[in-house]
Amino acid sequence: TPPPVITIDGPAGVGKSTISRKVAARLGFTYLDTGAMYRAAALFIDRLGIDSEDETALQHALATVSIELLPAPDEFSDVEVVLNGEKVGALIRSPAMSMRASQLSALPAVRSRLTALQQEWGKRGALVAEGRDTGTVVFPRASYKFYLDASPEIRARRRALQLHAKGEEVDEKKLLEMTIARDRQDMERPIAPLVRATDALLIDTSDKTIDDVLLVILRVVESGL
Numbered sequence: 569t570p571p572p573v574i575t576i577d578g579p580a581g582v583g584k585s586t587i588s589r590k591v592a593a594r595l596g597f598t599y600l601d602t603g604a605m606y607r608a609a610a611l612f613i614d615r616l617g618i619d620s621e622d623e624t625a626l627q628h629a630l631a632t633v634s635i636e637l638l639p640a641p642d643e644f645s646d647v648e649v650v651l652n653g654e655k656v657g658a659l660i661r662s663p664a665m666s667m668r669a670s671q672l673s674a675l676p677a678v679r680s681r682l683t684a685l686q687q688e689w690g691k692r693g694a695l696v697a698e699g700r701d702t703g704t705v706v707f708p709r710a711s712y713k714f715y716l717d718a719s720p721e722i723r724a725r726r727r728a729l730q731l732h733a734k735g736e737e738v739d740e741k742k743l744l745e746m747t748i749a750r751d752r753q754d755m756e757r758p759i760a761p762l763v764r765a766t767d768a769l770l771i772d773t774s775d776k777t778i779d780d781v782l783l784v785i786l787r788v789v790e791s792g793l
């Protein structure tokens with residue numbers, strides 16, 4: 569039997585990464601940040617200046633790209649992405665790259681290549697996979713599936729508070745607009761759109777802390793593993 573997989577999907581800024589990292593740490597599973605792969609692929613494509621309409625050129629370029637994920641140094645940090653041997657760090661984490669990754673992730677050539685890479689990870693060991701389609705497309709036979717949700721207003725507010733705490737200036741209205749635009753793009757694309765898998769447990773995080781959500785997930789998983 570293949571190693572166990574837990575999938576955690578949901579819209580932008582719902583806390584998937586933080587929660588997935590914690591679940592993985594608690595269970596001793598590997599954390600797979602599929603969004604980081606889409607971000608790296610977007611940077612790769614833009615650096616090469618490939619025309620996103622050119623399906624063949626995209627396929628060729630993506631066939632040889634190397635995207636590695638290094639474990640996050642601590643539970644507060646993102647995974648480090650190594651794109652063709654180069655640590656790309658914060659380059660792929662800007663709001664502009666979030667939108668760009670969302671645009672390019674709708675392309676069939678991008679999705680098929682990254683889905684295959686992600687499925688390879690699933691063969692190597694127990695995983696907590698996080699993203700938009702990990703429970704629907706990448707690991708449809710996952711042992712446990714979760715779908716986290718909260719209103720765009722709540723997600724933008726949380727993000728604003730986070731940035732504020734780091735001393736960064738924030739325009740919450742802008743954040744809200746970007747959150748809504750990215751979700752719409754991810755939900756309305758024809759291939760692997762963001763949707764709750766019918767067999768995923770929906771967790772409304774609106775009135776929950778990170779630790780509340782963590783407890784719900786661990787309770788479900790530990791009762792059945």
Ligand code: C5P
Pocket residue numbers: 580581602603604606607666669670671673674698699700701702750754
């Ligand atoms: O999760 P994150 O915000 O890093 O993802 C960036 C973008 O990558 C998303 O907005 C989405 O368009 C894309 N993505 C995807 N499928 C996944 C994970 C991310 O299409 N499984």
